[in-house]
Amino acid sequence: MSRINDVGGMTGFPAIVEEPDEPRFHEDWEAHVFALNGALIKRGIYNLDEFRDAQERLPVAEFLGSSYYERWFAAITTLLAEKGVLAREETAP
């Protein structure tokens, strides 16, 4: 069964918008999330496929309501909890 991330051919999304002179990251925390993910994969806490999977199995409403790097952070905290590295309470809002 396909998941919510599998959007090829779907209809109903809004128009494509191109942002002129887009920065690499819009906010500082996004760069930190990007770097954190690379560090955790490098350290073998989880691998790239597990990271993708963790994003793709986010609850649909959370997935669609989150920005790109918010999804990344949700996947990271999910994996850290599942791997027994940090408890859910430690990473919760």
Place this chain on the structure above:
Amino acid sequence: MSGEHHSSDISARVRRVEALLEERGLLGPGEIDQRIDEFAAGGTPANGARVVARAWVDPGFRARLLDDANAVLPEVGLSMAGGLQEQRLKVVANTDDVHNVLVCTLCSCYPIALLGPSPSWYKSEAYRSRVVRDPRSVLAEFGVTVPPDTGIAVWDASAESRYMVLPRRPAGTDDLDEAELTALVTRRGLIGTALV
């Protein structure tokens, strides 16, 4: 979307996770900042542009590039092994018969080593959903009119396989040297949403 309050919330959570991981010895001090700096100094579309310009001036390089891109990237000082794992690269050439365009329908796979970070539109559901169903109209929105008798090939990247477009060399550029040709090539040209 991210309002100011929301943004400071997530920012604080990210900092907390970093601090906890440092306490537990899973992150080195300064490791995150170092990674951010390295990333900022890493790939940009100028890398892909350099590959394209070499292919325009050197038919032998072009043939080898289209045959096995990973094997020839070191000739221009580049590699697909710099990220988390080595990725296979396939370079697809625009011709009179076919215009190529890239997407990752499942997520946001992209040849970062050659193009730098991807633009938000590339990662958007809007682009990923439509470009495989109706590439001609998506390209038209980007200002690329593909003639009706020219086919469009859409290449869907994955975690292991990445693509890059080799645009056609523009007419009237016979007098330009390799550096000048490199300057003509844009990020969108390398994705396929521009002609060059």
